[in-house]
Each structure stands twice: as C-alpha cells, then as structure tokens.
Amino acid sequence: MDDTSAGRCVAANTNQFDEQTLRPAPDSLSIIIPFYNEAECVDLLLDALLPVVRPLCDTIEVICVDDGSSDKTGPFLLNRCNDIPELRVIRLSRNFGQDAAITAGLAHSSGQVVCIMDADLQHPPTLLPDMLNAWREGSDMVCMIRKHRNDETPFVRSAKSVFYWIMQRICSFEMVQSAAHFRLMDRKACDALLCLTERSRYQAGLYQWIGFPTTYMEYTPDQRAAGSTKWLLLPMLNRALRGIISFSSAPLRIWSFTGATIACMAFFYGFYIVVKTLIFGIDFPGFATLATLILFFSGVILLSIGMIGEYLAGLFEEVKQRPLYLIYETRGFEQGTTERNS
Known part of the structure; x- marks a missing residue:
C-alpha cells in the first residue's frame, strides 16, 4: 500500500x-x-x-x-x-x-x-x-x-x-x-x-x-x-447553513444580544442628544449621520428577520413530516x- x-x-x-x-x-x-x-x-x-x-x-x-x-x-x-x-x-x-x-x-x-x-x-x-x-x-x-x-x-x-x-x-x-x-x-x-x-x-x-x-x-x-x-459552491453554502441551524440556536441568541446592545447604545445616544439640545439649542446638521444610522439598523433588522426565517423554514419542514x-x-x-x- x-x-x-x-x-x-x-x-x-x-x-x-x-x-x-x-x-x-x-x-x-x-x-x-x-x-x-x-x-x-x-x-x-x-x-x-x-x-x-x-x-x-x-x-x-x-x-x-x-x-x-x-x-x-x-x-x-x-x-x-x-x-x-x-x-x-x-x-x-x-x-x-x-x-x-x-x-x-x-x-x-x-x-x-x-x-x-x-x-x-x-x-x-x-x-x-x-x-x-x-x-x-x-x-x-x-x-x-x-x-x-x-x-x-x-x-x-x-x-x-x-x-x-x-x-x-x-x-x-x-x-x-x-x-x-x-x-x-x-x-x-x-x-x-x-x-x-x-x-x-x-x-x-x-x-x-x-x-x-x-x-x-x-x-x-x-x-x-x-x-x-x-459539490458546487452554492450547495456547499446551503449545506453549511443547514448544519449550523440544525445543531445550535446560537445564531438566534447572537441576534438577541445584538438587539439588546444596539438598544442600549441608542438609549445613551438619545440621552446625549437631549442633553446637548437643552444646553446648546437645536442643531440642524447631521442628516448624513441620521441616514446612515437608519440604513444600518434597517439592515440589522432584516438580517435578524432572515435568521429567524431560516429557523422557521426548518421547523416548517419538520412539521410536514414528509x-x-x-x-x-x-x-x-x-x-x-x-x-x-x-
């Protein structure tokens, strides 16, 4: 041999x-x-x-x-x-x-x-x-x-x-x-x-x-x-995703942690804005920052919904019992x- x-x-x-x-x-x-x-x-x-x-x-x-x-x-x-x-x-x-x-x-x-x-x-x-x-x-x-x-x-x-x-x-x-x-x-x-x-x-x-x-x-x-x-790239990626979802709920917990972290950051940033407005008055600049934040958090929300959807799709397959x-x-x-x- x-x-x-x-x-x-x-x-x-x-x-x-x-x-x-x-x-x-x-x-x-x-x-x-x-x-x-x-x-x-x-x-x-x-x-x-x-x-x-x-x-x-x-x-x-x-x-x-x-x-x-x-x-x-x-x-x-x-x-x-x-x-x-x-x-x-x-x-x-x-x-x-x-x-x-x-x-x-x-x-x-x-x-x-x-x-x-x-x-x-x-x-x-x-x-x-x-x-x-x-x-x-x-x-x-x-x-x-x-x-x-x-x-x-x-x-x-x-x-x-x-x-x-x-x-x-x-x-x-x-x-x-x-x-x-x-x-x-x-x-x-x-x-x-x-x-x-x-x-x-x-x-x-x-x-x-x-x-x-x-x-x-x-x-x-x-x-x-x-x-x-x-074994092509797309089937391999689908297989990898199925493996992660089949054996762990960690992705769901990660998005829960991410949501809690972003909520805390938003609270402190909002507190900062309120204090700044009370002290220095209303400041109009910042549209670009606001637009960027809206796009970023929209993407985070869609990703989290997509991850939940993957788990629901797996549950849907199991429930049908084919x-x-x-x-x-x-x-x-x-x-x-x-x-x-x-």
Whole structure:
C-alpha cells in the first residue's frame, strides 16, 4: 500500500487494547455507496472494491443507492446485479440529496459492521482492512480524515475552515474538521443514527452527535476516477447553513444580544442628544449621520428577520413530516445476504 492510500491513526478516544481484547472478525459487512450521475464510475468502483471486501468477511453486501441520477447510473447498477451476487441496488424516485441517500442505505443494511464511502474512488477501498482492524480494537466508529484536498480552491478551503471554527464554538459536541463520509461503524452506531428522524439532516454533524468510541485515521484522497464533482459552491453554502441551524440556536441568541446592545447604545445616544439640545439649542446638521444610522439598523433588522426565517423554514419542514426519501425500485435484496465460504 503506497503513501497515497495508506491510512494512519492520528487520534482516538478509545482505550488501548491488547491481542486478547480484540473483537472477532465481523459476521457480516455492509458497504453503502450513494450515487448521483456517476455512470462512468460504476464499473471502475465495483471492480476495485469487490476484490478488497470479499476476503474481509464471509457475509457481505454492497448497497448502491442511486439518488435520482439523470444519466445511466441506475441501469448500469441494475445490470451489474446480474453478475454480482453481493450487489444490492436502491433507486430513489428523484434526487433527495446525499444525506437522504446514505440514510436509505443505512436503513436497508443488515451487516454487523457498516461502511460508507463515495462512488468516485476518492475514498480508497484499500483502506477498508485498516478500518476494520480499528473496529476490532474496540472503536464503534472509524472516521477517515482528509489530509488535504488539492482539487479545492484556496477560497473553498478557507470557507470550510471558517465553518468548522464556527461549529466548534456553537455546538455542544466536537466537530472534527475534514471528517469525511468515508467511515466504518458498528451496528449499534448505525441503529442510533436511524433513530434520528429529523428531515433536515446534516449527516456529518449527526455522526459526531451520537458519540460512541471513535478512531480517527488520516488518508489522502485519490484522484476522481471519472466525471466531475457534484459539490458546487452554492450547495456547499446551503449545506453549511443547514448544519449550523440544525445543531445550535446560537445564531438566534447572537441576534438577541445584538438587539439588546444596539438598544442600549441608542438609549445613551438619545440621552446625549437631549442633553446637548437643552444646553446648546437645536442643531440642524447631521442628516448624513441620521441616514446612515437608519440604513444600518434597517439592515440589522432584516438580517435578524432572515435568521429567524431560516429557523422557521426548518421547523416548517419538520412539521410536514414528509418522508426523507421515496424508493422507486430495489434489486438484489430478495437474495438476502450473500454468504461466502472461507
């Protein structure tokens, strides 16, 4: 295994285990992979993944979730079901988003250990044995941390750093920067995630929120096998805003504090004006200052209303209780789990 794909354990909140306390190899393993317009990656991924996972466990399943792709991703996956007995395919009725697709895969998984990875091969399958070893040492969650992302612009990297800085300070739990969806978890951690029924999901935050003993391992993402990234700037900003709103009411409290501060400043400034007028008489100059103050406070009011509106929009989504996703068809689950002889 070369330096570009080797994982290295850098932090853990688990205790050290000796050989006698190692967990036995899992009875079953589920791999969950969300797809969105990744037709070019289907064959490349499966051909790279299956030789790695087949020796790891006697009972395995590879659950591919087609998140409403508009290309040939769905048909290609269904076609591969004919010659890959371990393959399971879930096709959603439309694009519900990566978090919903991952949740659909988790809900249909049956493995004692569950792994989540991307379809573009930037998450190297060769790291799965190391992740499984970390699980055997006692970790209920093995989270992969990106060393770097050379495919991101300096602006995007800086924006992500600011986002994680904010999340670290407003959340009641630790948010680990650059933690990827690429992770392995025990069945009890998977079940805990499925107990969270919220509709507006920020999956990266939910992984951290549930807790459980976690090992963090560094990895270097490989180059994309084919196609182009689906993560554009606007969706990333929307996702960041959803993450902040989902896990903290701090923005609302900030605006309450801001309003109280401005009200105090306005009171003292008004007192100053009254005293000045009584002593020196009425002074007409100051229109520019007055106009500037009106525009400034109008902007503050609109921003605060907008922030309240974001929380109300999230509440509106939750109250409707619509399903997180709708399934168009499934393939391969009727076979049950695939058992292989050692």
